[in-house]
Amino acid sequence: MGTLREAMGYPLLRAGILLLVLALLISAAGFYRVTKSYSSSGTLGEGMHYLGDDKFETDYVYPNRTLVVQSENATFSLLQGDEMYNYTLVNDSLTLYPAQRPVIYVFKGRVEYNYTVTAQDYPYAIYSLVAFVLMLVGVVFSFMGYTQFLRDVKEGKK
Structure with missing residues (x-):
């Protein structure tokens, strides 16, 4: 053999x-994976506001979103797909972890936000x-x- x-x-x-x-x-x-991140911040007045970058959040996998909202006196809603969450902030801040790209509708006042997304890329x-x-x-x-x-x-x- x-x-x-x-x-x-x-x-x-x-x-x-x-x-x-x-x-x-x-x-x-x-x-091999690389961590990518996106961040935006600012002040939102009354009306509907789309946060984030749609291209970034659809191009990468496993996005982890963090939204920190603070205000002296504001009433707003956070839209997540078919669900709506209502919040009232009086000299307070709120940390949220949205499952999708957030949409904020401010009814009254001004809202300061900091939105951060981290995701994984496999180049x-x-x-x-x-x-x-x-x-x-x-x-x-x-x-x-x-x-x-x-x-x-x-x-x-x-």
Whole structure:
């Protein structure tokens, strides 16, 4: 029976294993993540105000939102999808953790806010498609090289 050293002498098997190792390294690079953040602050008068950057919040995954609202005397509503939360602040501040991009409707007074979003970005995740193709080609090459090796062992060439 042939040995591993003899099997690695077949170019297709060697190329297939090399492609599989390369695919594994490229796919591991896809797990690299970067934390991105966005922040805005200001003063809101009466009316409806959309906070945040829609492009930022849809481009990145797992956004964590923090909204700090303070006022001397204000009545406002926080809209979250289909739900509305009403607040009245008198010389107080409020920290909220909205699940979606917040919309604030100020009924009376002025509201100061600080809105911060942190999210995760995986910049090399797109290369996992390349790794998948390399993995498929590597499996085919390895299989073809291994069957050549087995055929030669059976015929007594190795």
